[in-house]
Amino acid sequence: MDELELLKKDWQANSKQTDQHISSEAIYPMMHKKSSSIVKTLFYISIAELVFWLILNLYPYFASEKYRQDLEMMYGNSTTLIVLTLISIIVIIVFVYLLYKAHKSISVTDNAKKLMESILKTRKIIKYYVVFNLVMAFVTITMGMYFTMNYNPEVSTQFAHMSSKQMFISMLIMTVGVAIFLLVFWLFYRLIYGILLKRLNRNYKELKKLEV
DSSP: OHHHHHHHHHHHHHSSSSGGOOOOHHHHHHHHHHHHOOOOOOHHHHHHHHHHHHHHHHHHHOOOHHHHHHHHHHTSSHHHHHHHHHHHHHHHHHHHHHHHHHHHHHOOOSSHHHHHHHHHHHHHHHHHHHHHHHHHHHHHHHHHHHHHHHOOOOHHHHHTTTOOHHHHHHHHHHHHHHHHHHHHHHHHOOOHHHHHHHHHHHHHHHHHHHHH
């Protein structure tokens, strides 16, 4: 049981005794500290994610000519690949900046109402970020499959000789594959951000009680 829960239990127990009453002002500083710490952790995670995706996307592209050629063939040309990569990196940078601002906002706030607003804003930022990544992953995979099927000589030849039944089965397998990948992608973000968001949401609910 964490320090906050112990303090709450002590507050509830002592509230029955007028000479040992603990006011809501005693709990707010701890809620403030916990919320600030959570958002700070989210900020550090976002920086780590930015570095991870930069290394994953840029290093193989510049280090291996064959890898670069395969990617350019998959997406039709290098321009499409570069645009998609830049969009993803820019969005992550913006996300890092917004989380940094959220952390600063929570750190300097001096009342429960502003803290609640900052928590809500942080939750929205992460929600939109996860949704964007899922959409971007879907678009990237779909475009890669489209260009591969239509512009890769080996693959397009195989599809050209398929019967309607074989084509249907192939498309079904690819659709299921994409769905599974997106599910794993969603679970990945839920694991990374979900636990901290639940704690942040718990803080929000406790602050709401203090406001009543």
